[in-house]
Amino acid sequence: MNILLRGRDIPDLHKLDVYLKHGGYEGLKKALSMKPAEVIELVKASGLRGRGGAGFPTGLKWSFIPQNEPVKYVTVNCDESETGTFKDREIIETNPHQLIEGALICAYAIQATAVYIYLRGEFWDQGHALDGYIEEARKAGLVFDNIAGSGWSCPVYTHLGAGAYICGEETALLESLEGKMGQPRVRPPFPANKGGGLYGEPTVINNVETLTNVPWIMVQGAEEYKKIGTEQSAGTKIFCVSGHVEKPGNYELPLGITMRELLYTHAGGIRGGKQIKAILPSGGSGPIMRVNGNDDAILDTKLSYEDMAKAGSILGSASIIVMDEDTDIAWVATKAIQFFKHESCGKCTPCREGTYWLEKVCERIMANEAQLSDIDLVSNIAKNMQGMTLCALGDFAANPIIHTVKLFPEDFKKHIAQPSAPAVKKAAQPAPAGD
Amino acid sequence: MALTEKYGELIQKTFAKYPDKRSAVMPMLHLAQQEYGWVSPEGIQEVAEICEMDPTQVKSIAGFYTMYSESPKGKYWLQVCTDLACALGGADKFYEDLKAELGVEDGGTTEDGLFTVEHVMCLAACDKAPMLQCNFHFEEKLDMEKMRKRLAEWRAEAAKAK
Ligand SMILES: Cc1cc2nc3c(=O)[nH]c(=O)nc-3n(C[C@H](O)[C@H](O)[C@H](O)COP(=O)(O)O)c2cc1C
Ligand code: SF4
Ligand code: FES
Numbered sequence: 001m002n003i004l005l006r007g008r009d010i011p012d013l014h015k016l017d018v019y020l021k022h023g024g025y026e027g028l029k030k031a032l033s034m035k036p037a038e039v040i041e042l043v044k045a046s047g048l049r050g051r052g053g054a055g056f057p058t059g060l061k062w063s064f065i066p067q068n069e070p071v072k073y074v075t076v077n078c079d080e081s082e083t084g085t086f087k088d089r090e091i092i093e094t095n096p097h098q099l100i101e102g103a104l105i106c107a108y109a110i111q112a113t114a115v116y117i118y119l120r121g122e123f124w125d126q127g128h129a130l131d132g133y134i135e136e137a138r139k140a141g142l143v144f145d146n147i148a149g150s151g152w153s154c155p156v157y158t159h160l161g162a163g164a165y166i167c168g169e170e171t172a173l174l175e176s177l178e179g180k181m182g183q184p185r186v187r188p189p190f191p192a193n194k195g196g197g198l199y200g201e202p203t204v205i206n207n208v209e210t211l212t213n214v215p216w217i218m219v220q221g222a223e224e225y226k227k228i229g230t231e232q233s234a235g236t237k238i239f240c241v242s243g244h245v246e247k248p249g250n251y252e253l254p255l256g257i258t259m260r261e262l263l264y265t266h267a268g269g270i271r272g273g274k275q276i277k278a279i280l281p282s283g284g285s286g287p288i289m290r291v292n293g294n295d296d297a298i299l300d301t302k303l304s305y306e307d308m309a310k311a312g313s314i315l316g317s318a319s320i321i322v323m324d325e326d327t328d329i330a331w332v333a334t335k336a337i338q339f340f341k342h343e344s345c346g347k348c349t350p351c352r353e354g355t356y357w358l359e360k361v362c363e364r365i366m367a368n369e370a371q372l373s374d375i376d377l378v379s380n381i382a383k384n385m386q387g388m389t390l391c392a393l394g395d396f397a398a399n400p401i402i403h404t405v406k407l408f409p410e411d412f413k414k415h416i417a418q419p420s421a422p423a424v425k426k427a428a429q430p431a432p433a434g435d
Numbered sequence: 436m437a438l439t440e441k442y443g444e445l446i447q448k449t450f451a452k453y454p455d456k457r458s459a460v461m462p463m464l465h466l467a468q469q470e471y472g473w474v475s476p477e478g479i480q481e482v483a484e485i486c487e488m489d490p491t492q493v494k495s496i497a498g499f500y501t502m503y504s505e506s507p508k509g510k511y512w513l514q515v516c517t518d519l520a521c522a523l524g525g526a527d528k529f530y531e532d533l534k535a536e537l538g539v540e541d542g543g544t545t546e547d548g549l550f551t552v553e554h555v556m557c558l559a560a561c562d563k564a565p566m567l568q569c570n571f572h573f574e575e576k577l578d579m580e581k582m583r584k585r586l587a588e589w590r591a592e593a594a595k596a597k
Contacts, residue, residue: 081557081559083518083519083520083556083561084561085557085561086561086562089559120559122559124572125571155452159458159462161502162500162502162503163500163502163503163555165556177458179461179496180457180496181499182499199454199455240561240562242524242561242564243520243523243524248524250562319520321520321523321561323523335518335519336519339518339557342556
C-alpha cells in the first residue's frame with residue numbers, strides 16, 4: 001500500500017489540481033478545524049516515528065515546543081546524503097504537495113512562524129521544482145497568508161545546501177540555514193528549546209518521509225495508521241534497496257515485513273542467482289549483518305525498529321545495501337570509511353583524526369601491505385571514537401569498522417601482507433563483485 | 436557589483452525569506468558560481484558585500500561546501516558517484532573507463548576545457564548506478580555506450596554555443 005509513494009498509482013500527482021482531486025490538503029483543512037494541541041495528540045496517538053534515522057516519536061517531539069514563545073520554526077530535513085538512501089528524492093519528485101501539506105500541519109500544531117525545507121544542494125532541479133509547487137499552492141491560498149481561509153498564515157521556503165553530508169545532522173542543518181559552516185552544535189540547549197533552534201528559536205526538525213505521513217494520519221485517523229506495521233513501529237516505510245539485487249529501488253511496505261520478503265518477493269532476489277553474504281540495513285552508518293546464504297534465518301528478521309535492534313543492527317533510514325557472496329567486506333569497510341573521512345566536519349578531534357587514520361590503515365589493508373596487527377589497530381581506533389564525539393557521525397564512522405572486523409575477520413586476514421605474495425599496489429580496489 | 440545590478444530583484448526576494456541577511460550567503464554563493472562559472476575572489480567579495488559579511492568568512496563557507504568550486508571548471512562538470520552502493524553496481528569500473536575515454540585523471544579537465552571529471556559520494560540515485568551529475572543534473576543508469584552518446588551531445592551543444 002502506498003501512502004507516501006502514491007505518485008506511482010496516480011499519474012501527475014505532483015500537479016496541484018491532480019493532488020486536490022485525490023483528497024489533497026484535506027488533512028490540512030481538518031487540522032485547521034482542530035486546536036493545535038489536539039493535532040499533536042492525534043499524531044502522538046498514531047505512533048508515527050521519525051524516518052530520518054533515529055525513530056523518535058514525532059508527536060512527542062512536537063509537544064516539546066513551548067507554546068508561549070512568539071517565534072518558532074519548522075525545518076524539513078531533505079539533506080538525504082546517507083549512502084544508499086534515495087527515498088526523500090522520490091517523495092519530492094512525485095508527491096511534493098503531500099510533504100508541503102504535512103509540513104504545514106506540523107507548523108500549525110506548534111504555531112510556527114515559518115517552514116524551511118532544507119535540501120541537499122545536489123537536489124538543484126528538485127529544489128527549484130519545489131519552489132514552483134509552493135508557488136502553485138500559494139496562488140490557491142494553501143500556504144502563506146490566511147491559509148484555506150482560516151486566518152492562520154505561514155510561509156514555506158526552500159533552502160539549498162551545497163554538498164555536505166553533515167548538514168543532515170539537525171544542528172549542523174540549522175547552522176547551515178543560518179549561513180554558517182555546517183558544523184554540529186553542542187547540546188543542550190536542544191533545538192526544541194529557546195536558544196537551541198533556528199536563530200535561537202524553538203524549532204522542530206523532521207525528515208521528509210516523516211512529515212509526508214501526516215496528512216494521511218489526519219484524514220484517516222490515528223487508529224487506522226496504527227493498524228499498519230507492528231506494535232512499536234506503526235505505518236509504512238520506504239525501503240531503499242540497492243546493491244546486488246535484481247530490482248534495486250524504493251519499496252513502500254508496512255513496517256514489520258521480513259527482510260526475506262523485501263529482498264526476494266519485492267526486490268527480485270540476489271543478482272545472477274548468487275548467494276547473499278551481507279546486508280548494510282542503514283546505509284554506511286549502521287552495523288553490518290552477516291548472512292550465510294539465501295536460506296539464513298537472519299533473513300526472517302522483521303524490518304521494524306525493535307526487531308532490527310534485537311538482531312544487533314538498526315533500521316535507521318532503511319537504506320538497505322545488499323552484498324552477494326563474491327563481495328570483499330574489507331573493501332566495503334574501506335569504501336564506508338572513505339565516505340566518513342570525506343564527510344567529517346572536522347570540529348572534534350576523535351572524529352577528525354580517527355577517520356583519517358582509519359582510512360589510511362584500511363587503504364593499507366586493501367593494498368595488501370598491512371600487518372596482522374593492523375586489524376586490531378583499526379578496531380581499536382574505531383572503539384576509541386565511540387561515544388567520544390560531538391555528533392553521531394563519529395559513531396557512524398566507527399560502526400562499519402567494528403562490525404565488519406568482528407563478523408568477517410577472514411575478509412581482512414586475506415589481505416595481510418605475505419612475504420612471498422606480490423602486493424597489489426593500489427588503494428581501494430574496484431569492486432571484485434559481479435560488475 | 437555585477438550581481439546586485441543584474442540580479443537585484445532575485446537578491447531582494449532571497450533576503451525576504453530569512454530574518455537575517457547572513458542566511459542568504461549560500462544562495463548568493465550559488466548565484467555567483469552560476470554567473471562566473473566558479474566562486475572567484477571577485478564573487479566572494481560581492482557576496483560578502485551583499486550579505487554584509489566579512490570576505491574571509493564567506494571564503495571559509497565556500498571552502499566548507501563541496502559544491503562551491505574554488506577554481507574554474509570545464510563547461511561540463513561531471514561528478515561520478517563511486518560510493519559504496521554505486522560501486523556494487525559497477526561505478527568504479529565505469530569511472531575508470533570514463534577517465535580513459537576523456538584522457539584525464541580524477542579532478543582533471545580536458546584540454547579543450549569542456550569536461551571536468553571528479554568522483555563524489557552518494558548522490559541519492561543508488562538504484563540507478565552507474566550515475567553522475569552533469570552541472571548538477573542527474574544522468575542515470577549509464578554505461579560507456581550511453582556515455583559516449585551524451586559526451587557527443589554535449590560537444591555538439593558547446594560547438595553550437597560558440
Ligand atoms: C551525521 C548525520 C547525518 C544525518 N543525515 C540525515 C539526513 O540526511 N536526513 C534526515 O532526515 N536525517 C538525518 N539525520 C538525522 C537528523 O539529525 C534528525 O534526527 C532527523 O532529521 C529528525 O527527523 P525525524 O524525527 O523526522 O526522523 C542525520 C544525523 C546525523 C548524525
Ligand atoms: S563527530 Fe565528526 S562530524 Fe560530528 S561534530 Fe565531530 S568532527 Fe564533526
Ligand atoms: S551510492 Fe551512488 S548515488 Fe548513492
